[in-house]
Amino acid sequence: MILNQEPLLSELPELHYATWAGENCATALACTILQAYNKPFQWIFSDNWNFYYHSVEQISAYESKHMNNPILWNAHELFGMNLTVLQEKDFNCLLEKLPQHKHLLISGESFYLPWCYGYQTSRNDYHMFAVQNYDEWNQQMLVWSIHHQGYVPVQIIKQSFERPGASAFAITPPVKAIQDSVLLRQLQITLDKIIGATTLNYTSGLKGLITLKEHLAQAPTPSSAYAMLWFVQFKDIIRLKVSYIEFLHYLQQHETSPLYQSIPPELVRQFMKAVSHFTAFRNILTKTVFNNSYSRVTVIRQLERAIEAEYECANMLEKYLLA
Numbered sequence: 001m002i003l004n005q006e007p008l009l010s011e012l013p014e015l016h017y018a019t020w021a022g023e024n025c026a027t028a029l030a031c032t033i034l035q036a037y038n039k040p041f042q043w044i045f046s047d048n049w050n051f052y053y054h055s056v057e058q059i060s061a062y063e064s065k066h067m068n069n070p071i072l073w074n075a076h077e078l079f080g081m082n083l084t085v086l087q088e089k090d091f092n093c094l095l096e097k098l099p100q101h102k103h104l105l106i107s108g109e110s111f112y113l114p115w116c117y118g119y120q121t122s123r124n125d126y127h128m129f130a131v132q133n134y135d136e137w138n139q140q141m142l143v144w145s146i147h148h149q150g151y152v153p154v155q156i157i158k159q160s161f162e163r164p165g166a167s168a169f170a171i172t173p174p175v176k177a178i179q180d181s182v183l184l185r186q187l188q189i190t191l192d193k194i195i196g197a198t199t200l201n202y203t204s205g206l207k208g209l210i211t212l213k214e215h216l217a218q219a220p221t222p223s224s225a226y227a228m229l230w231f232v233q234f235k236d237i238i239r240l241k242v243s244y245i246e247f248l249h250y251l252q253q254h255e256t257s258p259l260y261q262s263i264p265p266e267l268v269r270q271f272m273k274a275v276s277h278f279t280a281f282r283n284i285l286t287k288t289v290f291n292n293s294y295s296r297v298t299v300i301r302q303l304e305r306a307i308e309a310e311y312e313c314a315n316m317l318e319k320y321l322l323a
Helices: 025-036 041-045 070-079 091-100 154-161 180-195 205-218 224-253 265-291 296-322
Strands: 052-055 058-060 083-086 103-109 126-135 140-144 149-153 167-171
Touching: 025 041, 025 070, 025 126, 025 167, 041 070, 041 224, 052 205, 058 224, 070 083, 091 103, 091 126, 091 154, 091 167, 103 154, 126 154, 140 154, 149 154, 180 205, 180 296, 205 296, 224 265, 265 296
Parallel strands: none
Antiparallel strands: 052 058, 083 167, 103 126, 103 167, 126 140, 140 149
């Protein structure tokens, strides 16, 4: 007996600016499920232009360090896809749930998954993948992940799932269509995020960047440990900003976009310029770590370039929204 859940997931969606190598497995799953239902997956990148300064030790792309994957939240908000945590801890019980859900996701331990980097080497490292088409006769299942698509023996999946930190989720198909009003809302959210805010827990956007600049100007020379910490934290910030450009490219170039060929190319270029300045800032941190050298003037100058680019992004986006 083979249990089918249509539509089957297929290849990763095509990206123009971002790369799947830099994305996580949950993001890849959400985008691939949307593509399977002929939905424009780029929309779930539409509020990814983030910067949050919590403290000198916590600079991030997220409002809270406890925040769940924002892509899955966007999939819910924009397309009505609901993610439910399943309580089953026994894999055979989980299989009974398979016919009830279009898409069943498992976060299993990488140690048991041959397609993962941590296979047979890394404990307590978890990887999310989708399972479909349970072939009871041959005891195999169709697995879809960012690193592997194909049939896998059930025993392998069972081993990765029946671990203390493993979990399973059901995600419903997309049921909403994007309305024109959503576009203006998402672009306004981007503008608000660039301008930033000050709260008890963080300063964000330009306000946060200026706070970081002030700290760099006043603080003593940081240790290489701080530089390495910032280097790692800016990786996520840049990754999400690049995915936002993927959304802008969709708006400008894709025939299903409500703004097809009407987004000014210079607006997209300005956001790309801002990303290049953030990347250059991160590269300077790299030199600090590996050369054990720190130039306060050089670091602040490059951060100022990123701040100037952010200001211009805000100005151009505001003009576009008011036009």
